[in-house]
Amino acid sequence: MMRTAIVIGAAAFVLAACGEEPQTASGSKRDAALFQGTGKPFVTTGWKPGDRASWEQHLKTRTQRGQNDYTKVN
């Protein structure tokens, strides 16, 4: 029992540094959010500038359509 606790404690200590860094905006600058769009006519249709969810969904759909050729041929 004691040995198990020591092993678990040691594993927790050793693996503490293996956690993934949170992917939050960081650094010296704060850029405007990309989902805000550019306000220019080059913006693609199918999503609403300013709406994060629609922007993310649009990019996921675009990735699958443009880069996943298995969905086209199989």
Add this chain to the structure above:
Amino acid sequence: MARMKFICDSERCIECNSCVTACKNEHEVPWGVNRRRVVTLNDGVPGERSISVACMHCSDAPCMAVCPVNCFYRTEEGVVLHDKDTCIGCGYCSYACPFGAPQFPASGSFGVRGKMDKCTFCAGGPEEHGSQAEFEKYGRNRLAEGKLPACAEMCSTKALLGGDGDTVADIFRNRVIKRGKGAEVWGWGTAYGSRQAGQPGGQKS
């Protein structure tokens, strides 16, 4: 939340350099600066492999850690960008980067070195999105236009995948499984976990 990543499939890359060309054209990158390039291992030997390399937008970016003027920042989508107005062109990021991503134009206000330039994941920079100032300093902001990086979208064999990390990982995983591979592929367990749907039974990562 989207977390932008690149993956290059060495089984598919044919060293055509269309990703390099697309990048240079889209952002009007000057001569001598290559935000993206194709590296070939064992060139000319049967079984040679090529991969397209640029800034990998590291989760724990060493360039950010070593920059003495703190010019780097990370967007909410995980894209590592930098402010050229703050950069002093010292080159520390170049030494720190394991991919050789930072590039230094051979002209400009800092003489032979210049301010650092690198792949922006087609996400522009700290200037107003879509502005002329942003384009001149960092190139086009395709992500804010609802597009993906030009290199990945122009890749003729779809070797280079770019976009939300979960999505491109799913595409790549599906390919590997279709090839009859799975957990025996180096790094599979790290990327996908030891047991995945469709994985050959009895395999360990």
